[in-house]
Amino acid sequence: MRSLFVHTVLLLLVVGQVRSLNPSLNDDLLGLIVFKADIQDPDGKLESWNEDDNSPCGWMGVRCNPRSNRVTELNLDGFGLSGRIGRGILQLQFLRKLSLAKNNLTGSLAFSLAQLENLRVVDLSQNNLGGPIPGNFFSQCGSLRSISLANNKFSGHIPDRLSSCFTLATLNFSGNQFSGLLPSGIWDMQGLRSLDLSSNLLEGEIPKGIEGANNLREIHLEKNRLTGEVPAGIGNCLLLRSIDFSDNSFSGFIPSTMQMLTLCNNLNLHKNSFLGEVPEWIGDMKSLESLDLSENRLSGPMPISLGKLQSLKLLNLSKNSLSGSLPESIINCVNLVVVDVNQNFLTGKLPSWLFGLSLQKVDFSENNLNGNIDASVKSLTDHSRRSLLVLDISNNSLTGEIPSALGDISSLQYLNLSRNSLTGGIPDSIKNLKALDVLDLSNNQLTGSIPMKIGDAVSLRKLWLEKNFLSGDIPASIEKCTPLTSLILSHNSLTGSIPVAFAKLTNLQTVDLSYNKFSGTLPKQLANLAHLISFNISHNQVQGDLPAGGFFNTISPSSLSGNPSLCGAAVNKSCPAVLPKPIVLNPNSSDSNPDSIPVNPGHKKIILSISALIAIGAAATIIIGVIAITVLNLRVRSTTPHSAAAFTLSGGDGFSSSPTSDGNSGKLVMFSGDPDFSTGAHALLNKDCELGRGGFGAVYRTVLKDGRSVAIKKLTVSSLVKSQDDFEREVKKLGKIHHRNLVALEGYYWTPSLQLLIYEFVSGGSLYKQLHEVSGNSLSWNERFTIILGIAKSLAHLHHQNIIHYNLKSSNILIDSSGEPKVADSGLARLLPMLDRYILSSKIQSALGYMAPEFGCKTVKITEKCDVYGFGVLVLEVVTGRRPVEYMEDDVVVLCDMVRGALEEGRVEDCVDEKLRDKFPPDEAIPVIKLGLICTSQVPSNRPDMAEVINILELIRCPSEGQEELV
Missing domain, CATH: 1.10.510.10 (Transferase(Phosphotransferase) domain 1)
Known part of the structure; x- marks a missing residue:
């Protein structure tokens, strides 16, 4: 690739001479070859680009004018290219469209495409381009009609010169990191039809003069930091079809001039700070298909005029302070698919007429609805039974029984009736909901048992029935709900044993059976649940030992409390058929080890079970190891005076070392410098210089003759049964690892009976x-x-x-x-x-x-x-x-x-x-x-x-x- 690049550069040096011979041939061909030299083509998409060809018009991604044979279009979308956009592009003087979208191109725009006077369309979206846009990038853009830099990493301010692009119709800078204010003259581009500056870091107010952009069809400013009021002049943009100002900090009232936007089909003002009521004039925007005013500060009742929006498909007024009830006029919105009014102050009953529409989502959660829901659900039409996917009426004051008609909604995927005052049992018709993914009936007053055929709801992933008055056993048929990941049945009166069927629910992650009346032992097969992260059976009457292995080796004691007949390591209680543990650790012992587990000093005789993290069988190994360490340490202490006194230094290749033939002497290696340990060696024998002890040995502080302190870790012999060669190889690897947040290893010392690691001393x-x-x-x-x-x-x-x-x-x-x-x-x-x-x-x-x-x-x-x-x-x-x-x-x-x-x-x-x-x-x-x-x-x-x-x-x-x- 490098030789190709050099070759093409040499060709360009004589391009002036060549151009006089055949400009139509060489400018485009050589320009593309130079462009290719700046990028990588891992998928070989540009293999057809051969510098020996007479024309590039047959190359992949290249189109030419059939009369002049000049390149007019370069479209390399999704070619998997990387590298930078080179200046070879500037040779394509007749280029009308440049599209390099969906690649991995990097770098900045180091030159202005304004030099290409015929360029009309530029699409560089979905790459990794970055940096600010050059100030002269839009200095000459008389022919430019469309530019997209979307989904890159561009930053800085949007250049003010952009406003000089009078012919620009489409501008998309979304998904970047542009900051600062919108260009003050942005509305001077009177030909602008589509403006998308969403998902940036823009701030300030919308500039004045928007009424002059009377060709505007789409304006997307969502997900920025814009403030102030929406200018009233927006109502003069009569051709607007889509407005998205969501996820900003706009305030004030929704401008009444918007009622003139009768062609607008999408109005999204989600997550701002708009005040006042939902305006009555909203019904004049008769083309609206999507209306989202959620997460604002709107209050008061909803206007009857909403019923005029017969094209409306999505109505989202959630997370405001709206009161009253949903206007019955909405029954005229025959195309409605989504109604979301959650987290308001709506009252009255659940509208029965609503279920006569072919809705896919109904969300009335977190309001003040009351009354019985049976009559409402009876209004379901055959079409709505096949269309409704989501029904959420949780967190209201609804009463009565769960209607069995809910089981007729064959399409239902999400059903949430939690946090109401529903009574009666769970209808058997639940088994008919074959597509149901989430069922939440928690926090009600339900009685009876879990339906025997709950397993027929074969798509269930989450089943939440906690805080009711349910009784009886868990049906074994639940084993058929194989997608189940979360099962919450706590705070009921369920009885019987935990079914073995649970072991077949291999996707289970969270199980809460606490505060029930379960008895018997836990099935041993539960240990095979590989994805389990929580299993709470506290406050039941479960007995016996826990399953061995897997999650249950580390289960939290709080998940087991309140079961007096449970036994085993996790509850610190021996089972009758199991011998007592051979060793316990007292966390309040007087061990001076600073690494030991800290405890409250006022308590004594507390027994710590370590089986929650280490198998019981390892306890015997530990105690034997402790005895061996003690014996070997005694031997080390007897040899320390000789070994420590043997420190000497001599030069070495890259290291400082001191090999010696004395049997009591060892090998000292320093990774840098040439320190003298003749003073510091004696400190190893001084208990006052000991900094602490840990699992690998004791640490001492030693001061060298040059006044520098080092920390020396004296390793316990039992931790090092490797040979000297293995020891040195591993230590040298560790000595090469440097990071400002790692204690630096500066050297080591070796004898068969004493090994030392020399570290930098950290004073804090x-x-x-x-x-x-x-x-x-x-x-x-x-x-x-x-x-x-x-x-x-x-x-x-x-x-x-x-x-x-x-x-x-x-x-x-x-x-x-x-x-x-x-x-x-x-x-x-x-x-x-x-x-x-x-x-x-x-x-x-x-x-x-x-x-x-x-x-x-x-x-x-x-x-x-x-x-x-x-x-x-x-x-x-x-x-x-x-x-x-x-x-x-x-x-x-x-x-x-x-x-x-x-x-x-x-x-x-x-x-x-x-x-x-x-x-x-x-x-x-x-x-x-x-x-x-x-x-x-x-x-x-x-x-x-x-x-x-x-x-x-x-x-x-x-x-x-x-x-x-x-x-």
Whole structure:
């Protein structure tokens, strides 16, 4: 490609001489060859472009004038091209249409297409082009009729010179990052028929003079930051057919001049701040097919004139403060498909006449409707039974029984009758709803049992029946609802045992059976539900042991509480046929290990069961390992004086090292510099210089002769059964990993009985101390956010190097003098002889609460997603200031479960560290908490990767980048 480019450039250098011989041949052909040299063509779409041809008119995507043989059209839409748009295009002096849409082109528009005097149509949409538009881009556009730069990454202001393009009919700059005001002279383009500037960052008011754009057919300004009132002059644009000003901050009243727009078929003012009533004159816009005035501040009754809109298909007046009832005149809107009036103050009964229309969606939720719905549904016509897809009348004051006629709506996909005062039973006719995807009858006063043939509703994905008075067993036929992902039956009086049929619902993710009267044991087959993330059976009469494996190895104790006959590790109660556990850990022991789990100091004799994260069988391995570590450490201490005293230095190739023939001497390697350890070596024997102990060994601070401090980790021998060659190979790999948020590994020392890792010394202490031990001034919200983002960046860097940390916890996060976090112990698990999950568990058991659930399940592979889980716990710890696991007098509080419960109850703000008081932005803190919960998903594949986490965090901190905030 490079040689081709050079060749074509040389040809262009003599183009002046060639042009005199045959300009019609060479200008176009050479221009296209130069254009091709600037792009990549992975799919080979431009293989027919051969520089040896006499004419380009037969090339793919090229059209010529049959008389002059000059190129008039270049259409390469969807060719999969990448690279930049080069200046070769400027050779096509007779080009009338340039269309390069739906490719992967990058770069900016470095030159003006105005040099192509015959150019009429430009379409560069759906690429990755960016940067500002050059000021001279529209300096000469006398022939330009249509330009589209939609869905790229252009930024900056829209050039004022645009207004000089008097012949421009279509302008589409949507889906970019343009900012600032609309050009003041934009309406001077009197030939403009279609204007689309939607989905940008534009602000300010609509410029005056819109009445002059009397050829305008479409105007789309949605999803910007525009303010002020809509100018009354818009009513003079009598040819307007589509107006979309949604998702802005327009205010004032809807201008009455709009009633003159009798050709308009689409009016969308959704999500603004318009005031007043829905105007009576709206009925004069008789061509309207779609009317969306939702999410404004409109009040009062709806006008009877809505019935004049006989072409109307969509009516959306939701999320206002409208009162009264839906005008019966709407029965004249025979083409109506959608009626959405949710979240208003409508009263009266559900209109029966409404069901005589062929509607697809009816949403009256969150109003003040009352009365019986049976009479309303009886008005269903045969056609409406086949057309209605969505019926939502939830959160009203409706009474009476659920009409069996609902079962006749064969097309129904979504039925929500929740939060009313409905009585009676669930009609058997529900079984006829073969297309039903969501059924929500929760928060009513329903009695009786779940229909025996509920399984005939074979498309059900969500079944919510909680907070009723239902009784009886769960029908075994539910096994036929194989798409079911969410089953919520809590707060009823259901009895019997949990059916084995659940095991056939392989898509189940969330199950809540709490506060019922279920008995018996849980079927062991439930352990095979691979997608399960929540299973709540609290406050029932379930007994026996839990299913072994899968989700149930890590089930939250709060999901099991209130079942006194349940036994097993998860409820810290031995089953009668199972021997007691051979080991327990006391979290209030006097161990000086700073990595141990922190507890409330006033409580004693609390037993901690670690089986929630580590299989019970591993306990015996752990205790044997502890004994072995103790014995080997005693041996290490006896050899330390000799080994430490043997430090010497000599030059090396790229490293500083000290091999010696003395049996008691070792090999010291520094990755940079030439420090002298003759002073610091003795500090290894001084208990006063010890900084802490963890799963891989003790850490000491040593001061070198040049005054520089380093941290030395003395590894426990039992953690290193690798050979010296293996050890050195892995450590050197770790020494090459550098990141501002990782503690730098500066060197190592090796003897068969003593291994040391030499790290940079970080003076600010650990994140654990900052959060849980430092009194007085606590970390501010900005400091906490910086810490979270820094940890995320360090993990992303590690994962990019194919290194899993395995041992994330707040005591392994150090804070430097500038407040930046530095992650310690990165990659130390690579020094183990094998990455066996039980060996890992024994090494990092002090990280209980941070460990991903897959550590307890042999069938789930350990990947980077276990770091993501630990990161999620760290996020919650940083925001809440609480430890991952806290031990009360007679309870254990797991941070993830506590925060998740608070979120479900709508009080997540209460979880933010009380030390911050009101000194935190909720619009940042709440999304960060939600991100932490997403990262701690029970299913690894549901967790984002760290690169995605960084993008989300940066979006939370800077939501002005034109995207939605995390919700």
